[in-house]
Amino acid sequence: MADSTLVFLILGLTLAAFSWGRFRYDLVAVAALLACTLTGLVPAGEAFLGFGHPAVITVAAVLVLSRGFERSGLVDVIAEQTLKVGEQLVWQVLVLTGTVLVLSAVMNNVGALALMLPVAMRMARTHERPPSLLLMPLAFGSLLGGLTTLIGTPPNIIISSYRASQTGEAFGMFAFSPVGVGVALAGLVFIVLLGWRLTPRREGQASADELFDTAHYLIEMRVEEDSKALGWSLRELQAALEEPVPVLAVVRAETRRAGHAFMGKLKVGDILLIEAGPEEMKLLEDKAGLRLGAEPEGAADDETSEKAGEEARDAEGEQHPLSATAAGRDAGDGVEADGGRKASRRLDPEGLQLVEAVVRNDSMMIHRTVVQLRLLNQHGLHLVAVARDGARLKQRLRDIRFRAGDVLLLQGDEGGLGESLAILGCLPLASRNLTLGQPRLLALSLGIFALAIAAMLLDWLPASVALSAAALASLLAGVLPLREAYQAIDGSVIVLLGAMLPVGQALDTSGGAALIADQMLAMGRDWPVMATLAGLFALSMLLSNVINNAAAALLMAPIAASLARGFDTSLDPFLMVVAVSASCAFLTPIGHQSNTLVMGPGGYRFGDYWKLGLPLSLVVMMTAIPLILWVWPL
Incomplete structure (x- = not known):
């Protein structure tokens, strides 16, 4: 030839x-x-x-x-x-x-x-x-x-x-x-x-909330005395669920800890801030015994709380607009305390280190899943959501094989986010605070x-x-x-x-x-x-x-x-x-x-x-x- x-x-x-x-x-x-x-x-x-x-x-x-x-x-x-x-x-x-x-x-x-x-x-x-x-x-x-x-x-x-x-x-x-x-x-x-x-x-x-509809999926789940998850670590919880449901934060005695940084055992009264849809919520209730809402049972309006939970469970795969704020309001917006005052226990998701990032052409993530990448163990990142072609993917996170151009919603330590994204080959899209650098370095x-x-x-x-x-x-x-x-x-x-x-x-x-x-x-x-x-x-x-x-x-x-x-x-x-x-x-x-x-x-x-x-x-x-x-x- x-x-x-x-x-x-x-x-x-x-x-x-x-x-x-x-x-x-x-x-x-x-x-x-x-x-x-x-x-x-x-x-x-x-x-x-x-x-x-x-x-x-x-x-x-x-x-x-x-x-x-x-x-x-x-x-x-x-x-x-x-x-x-x-x-x-x-x-x-x-x-x-x-x-x-x-x-x-x-x-x-x-x-x-x-x-x-x-x-x-x-x-x-x-x-x-x-x-x-x-x-x-x-x-x-x-x-x-x-x-x-x-x-x-x-x-x-x-x-x-x-x-x-x-x-x-x-x-x-x-x-x-x-x-x-x-x-x-x-x-x-x-x-x-x-x-x-x-x-x-x-x-x-135009907005991250509209792209990922994140606020409509942040829910609060409470560990009760009869919860199966009592005494579990978050890793044991994930293993029992057989599904990587992102736990964004754990609140204990008014102190919030990032989910990826929480290494202890779950106790009665712990509140888990979770990014989940109706199917995942039902999974958390059935396999872990967690209860929807941040307040103890009986502290909220039972009828309202039950209605909110039933609506979420009956959605049958539809995206349900239940936010952390809505969960706090519907599952117990406040508790009648001494003197008739209402003490709000709603969680504010703005304190979480969430970032949008796009997968580059040369990213190590391409054609791999979140399980194969071991995002949490190796990079300290929770995958919260994935958008492709301008729409949020509704399939299970563990089944998604990433492509170039995918937009990811991730959570991690503020100090390590940049380095982790660079290693993975992702470009952050969040509005960054402009740092003007040092005049000496600029001139050099x-x-x-x-x-x-x-x-x-x-x-x-x-x-x-x-x-x-x-x-x-x-x-x-x-x-x-x-x-x-x-x-x-x-x-x-x-x-x-x-x-x-x-x-x-x-x-x-x-x-x-x-x-x-x-x-x-x-x-x-x-x-x-x-x-x-x-x-x-x-x-x-x-x-x-x-x-x-x-x-x-x-x-x-x-x-x-x-x-x-x-x-x-x-x-x-x-x-x-x-x-x-x-x-x-x-x-x-x-x-x-x-x-x-x-x-x-x-x-x-x-x-x-x-x-x-x-x-x-x-x-x-x-x-x-x-x-x-x-x-x-x-």
């Missing part, structure tokens, strides 16, 4: 696996690399040289610097000003999308989106408007901003390194700016004036980055060395702790790049890229070069919507080089077409992590993206190709 046929077969299977999404893209990339090595397409001694490639080192350094910007308070300063925008939706779209566009130019675009996403959610909730109107423009703005500089997005770094391998000279830091800025501005104008009107309006998603972070840019512009150092030195300087200066630096480096992206670089080279050395280019040349023989560039743009853009944009750039770069040789023209315009088009994954939620991250919080469906994405893609193409030919003539 010819080498070109082998590489097409391996790439076909790789693309199918990328599109299927059953396995993480880094695992698929490693499998493709090993297949190319075992078939002789990649020499065994060169199989892992891609992990030392300048593009991989540059991406890792950019991720560290991005986290440094966040920790120093630079982004918080910008976000604080963003929240001051008025009530007009057009202005909100402009400010949010424009801000993330600018941030994406100097930091990883997923990182920029992750920082602005809570700001957009807070803005939507403050103005009682569906976040679906803001989040898709925000995600697309992060992609557009990455086009403007070398470090804005991995495809630019890849294309720059590929040019260096072909011509001996890489693209500079701002070589992408003349085209990238023009395309980004055209996209921004389109989104602000017309595009946001094409986004779906998902009503009822900006100064170090400016020196790295100067070194690149003056050709003192290549991008990989300059940015790595900047990352090291940030660590030594205390801008970023070493542990956070390692957490900032997205291992899945590094593995993807390191594995796919040799595969992309195999496409070139096997003659596969030349065969594809010859077919495109044959079809476009009687057409101007601009038409072929448009075809290359469309092919690369479609590919980036089903696989990672970095992988798309790696595969399309050799084809672009073969086309340039076939037309006997400059290589630069063809590479620029690939750089822009590979970052324009606007049609699907799986083409880029930014799109996936907003899917759950925005309540989007798979088919929502093309409604804004298709016209935006056409605007980008019609703007990019003339600009490329003007800035980088044939």
Whole structure:
């Protein structure tokens, strides 16, 4: 079998696996690399040289610097000003999308989106408007901003390194700016004036209470003298129930302890604050003997209490609006004490450390259940609820296999929530309190980055060395702790790049890229070069919507080089077409992590993206190709 046929077969299977999404893209990339090595397409001694490639080192350094910007308070300063925008939706779209566009130019675009996403959610909730109107423009703005500089997005770094391998000279830091800025501005104008009107309006998603309906599921259950659960630990209670019903807090003698931190035995009079529906409530009564309501039996109006319990039990799977407040009111709003005063014993759920978080594409939670992850034992987190596609899932929590984009409602220690979410690969959505950082760290972070840019512009150092030195300087200066630096480096992206670089080279050395280019040349023989560039743009853009944009750039770069040789023209315009088009994954939620991250919080469906994405893609193409030919003539 010819080498070109082998590489097409391996790439076909790789693309199918990328599109299927059953396995993480880094695992698929490693499998493709090993297949190319075992078939002789990649020499065994060169199989892992891609992990030392300048593009991989540059991406890792950019991720560290991005986290440094966040920790120093630079982004918080910008976000604080963003929240001051008025009530007009057009202005909100402009400010949010424009801000993330600018941030994406100097930091990883997923990182920029992750920082602005809570700001957009807070803005939507403050103005009682569906976040679906803001989040898709925000995600697309992060992609557009990455086009403007070398470090804005991995495809630019890849294309720059590929040019260096072909011509001996890489693209500079701002070589992408003349085209990238023009395309980004055209996209921004389109989104602000017309595009946001094409986004779906998902009503009822503006507040966390509406998304999860949490208040309607916080109930109070009391341990009585005849309760089976008397003397049990919470772990024994869960074992008896055979169902992970979240116990959010245990109240004893007016002292409340978080459920995950309560290690004692249950006593008479203990009140359990539980997140449960009608089925779980009946389970708690039948198997543990717990009683609904915070007051002792006889202290409340028996008729009212009984009615509330019967209504909850008879709901038969329907979501019953019984809150902790309602339970306290209906099951005993107060007790007649001495002097005729009523002493309220209702629990206030606001003191609980609850947080919303979205599952990232690279999360360790994907395709796993809460039992397999051991959220409580290993991470100190209670899973309270899961929302998918804008609606709360009603199936049992233990049976849910998490997907990228799922929105989770979690409870845990306030101090450890951030670290636990980072380990799990979740992005917190709760409105965070903006911390402006320290002025010294902010100045250091900006100064170090400016020196790295100067070194690149003056050709003192290549991008990989300059940015790595900047990352090291940030660590030594205390801008970023070493542990956070390692957490900032997205291992899945590094593995993807390191594995796919040799595969992309195999496409070139096997003659596969030349065969594809010859077919495109044959079809476009009687057409101007601009038409072929448009075809290359469309092919690369479609590919980036089903696989990672970095992988798309790696595969399309050799084809672009073969086309340039076939037309006997400059290589630069063809590479620029690939750089822009590979970052324009606007049609699907799986083409880029930014799109996936907003899917759950925005309540989007798979088919929502093309409604804004298709016209935006056409605007980008019609703007990019003339600009490329003007800035980088044939």
